[in-house]
Amino acid sequence: MSFIKYGDTVKEGDTAIIFLGHESMFPVKVQDGGKTQTKYGVIRHSTDLIGKSYGSKVTCSKGGWVYVLHPTPELWTLNLPHRTQILYSTDISLITMMLELKPGSIVCESGTGSGSLSHAIIRTIAPTGHLYTVEFHQQRAEKAIEEFREHEVDHLVTVKNQDVCKNGFGVTNVADAVFLDIPSPWEAIGHAKLALKYEGGRICSFSPCIEQVQRTCLALQEHGFTEINTSEILLRVYNVRTVSLQIPDLGRAAEDDSTAAFDRGTQTDQDVPCVANLQQGTVQFKSGVPPREMVGHTGYLTFATKSLF
Ligand SMILES: C[S@@+](CC[C@H](N)C(=O)[O-])C[C@H]1O[C@@H](n2cnc3c(N)ncnc32)[C@H](O)[C@@H]1O
Known part of the structure; x- marks a missing residue:
């Protein structure tokens, strides 16, 4: 929920959030005739914002796009x-x-x-x-x-x-x-x-x-x-990323065992995709890793x- 009286569409006078990415967003005061510069080009308030649904994509003058979002308290x-x-x-x-x-x-x-x-x-x-x-x-x-x-x-x-x-x-x-x-x-x-x-x-x-x-x-x-x-x-966040690990060379018998283990893994747990490439001797899987530094006290x-x- 946004500022209490805001509707579903952008109107003149609203404070809207222009969202380019999680690390890049800013508020704009929407004005008939107003213009806002972004790295993707100009946003013209009268044609690009006013009357558009909050949450929609707005195409800027250089062809790139941004989201126009409700100014929630967050x-x-x-x-x-x-x-x-x-x-x-x-x-x-x-x-x-x-x-x-x-x-x-x-x-x-x-x-x-x-x-x-x-x-x-x-x-x-x-x-x-x-x-x-x-x-x-x-x-x-x-x-x-x-x-x-x-x-x-x-x-x-x-x-x-x-x-x-x-x-x-x-x-x-x-x-x-x-x-x-x-x-x-x-x-x-x-x-x-x-x-x-x-x-x-x-x-x-x-x-x-x-x-x-x-x-x-x-x-x-x-x-x-x-x-x-x-x-x-x-707050401790986890970044999800794909990790590639070398399979240790433990000899032919062990290799057969590890193949079987990876097969079992992929068949029983669809949420943790695990791909073994025995030719290259690697295994790839998704991992949640906390950043080395985080916001502390x-x-x-x-x-x-x-x-x-
Ligand atoms: C850290 S800021 C508060 C930030 C706020 N919680 C926020 O989330 O934006 C502290 C504020 O308290 C005000 N302040 C400090 N002592 C005060 C007092 N005795 N009476 C009223 N305001 C006071 C300061 O002027 C300052 O603006």
């Missing part, structure tokens, strides 16, 4: 203009689940930053929920308001330009969940408790350093939160519950 996270560090979909998925967010949830967040998490929360709580997001940096707050308006989700979010540690979220006893991504979350725990519903709710705080986590956990305990729990989530996610008991 794609927006990968393409948004960075004003701050942002949260990515791996952490966002755990936050969404552990805060038990669903359509209709009322959520408080600080800081808004670049709005990466905000867009994901808004998509989850629509159409009847609301996000109150607090950002003390004036330009960032204004830019977030502008983006929410452009993406037609402004009816689902209120942006407040204030210091959450001093002035809180500006709402009392309404929130089902609170999320903090600020340098000193322990200073905002009292305000978070006040914002959460009287009967309770969930809180999450994101911090890159363990010293921040320790202070936040102590503050949560002091304010009577229970089920205090800190997690770190790491982003931050610790501390969760807790406000309960009446």
Whole structure:
């Protein structure tokens, strides 16, 4: 699901994602008469985008093609203009689940930053929920308001330009969940408790350093939160590739045995194609290999519950 009010076809004013490949995509603001340059040539918005179905292939002026995609929160996270560090979909998925967010949830967040998490929360709580997001940096707050308006989700979010540690979220006893991504979350725990519903709710705080986590956990305990729990989530992807291995020369008898083994392999497991070439002495098969380097630590996610008991 994309930004909430977007339809199946591209219209003037939409923010669409132009997808050239997994490593190459960018957002465009669709305008009648507008033009966008790509390495495959020009895309003319009036003829190539407006009225086309989201998900369709668009042929550029040099004959190459791109996909025009809905700006889902996941794609927006990968393409948004960075004003701050942002949260990515791996952490966002755990936050969404552990805060038990669903359509209709009322959520408080600080800081808004670049709005990466905000867009994901808004998509989850629509159409009847609301996000109150607090950002003390004036330009960032204004830019977030502008983006929410452009993406037609402004009816689902209120942006407040204030210091959450001093002035809180500006709402009392309404929130089902609170999320903090600020340098000193322990200073905002009292305000978070006040914002959460009287009967309770969930809180999450994101911090890159363990010293921040320790202070936040102590503050949560002091304010009577229970089920205090800190997690770190790491994403390990596997690249599928074809591997070619030499068959060891163990003599004729062993060769016969290995041929039989490969035959059995190809007959019984269609999902793992295994091709033996005894003339060249090689065997080829598909293998899932993790990259040597991966994205490591982003931050610790501390969760807790406000309960009446
Ligand atoms: C790391 S960014 C948040 C990124 C955001 N979670 C995202 O996914 O785009 C932290 C933001 O918190 C804001 N901030 C820091 N302390 C704050 C405070 N006490 N009150 C309100 N905002 C604060 C900063 O200005 C910054 O924009």
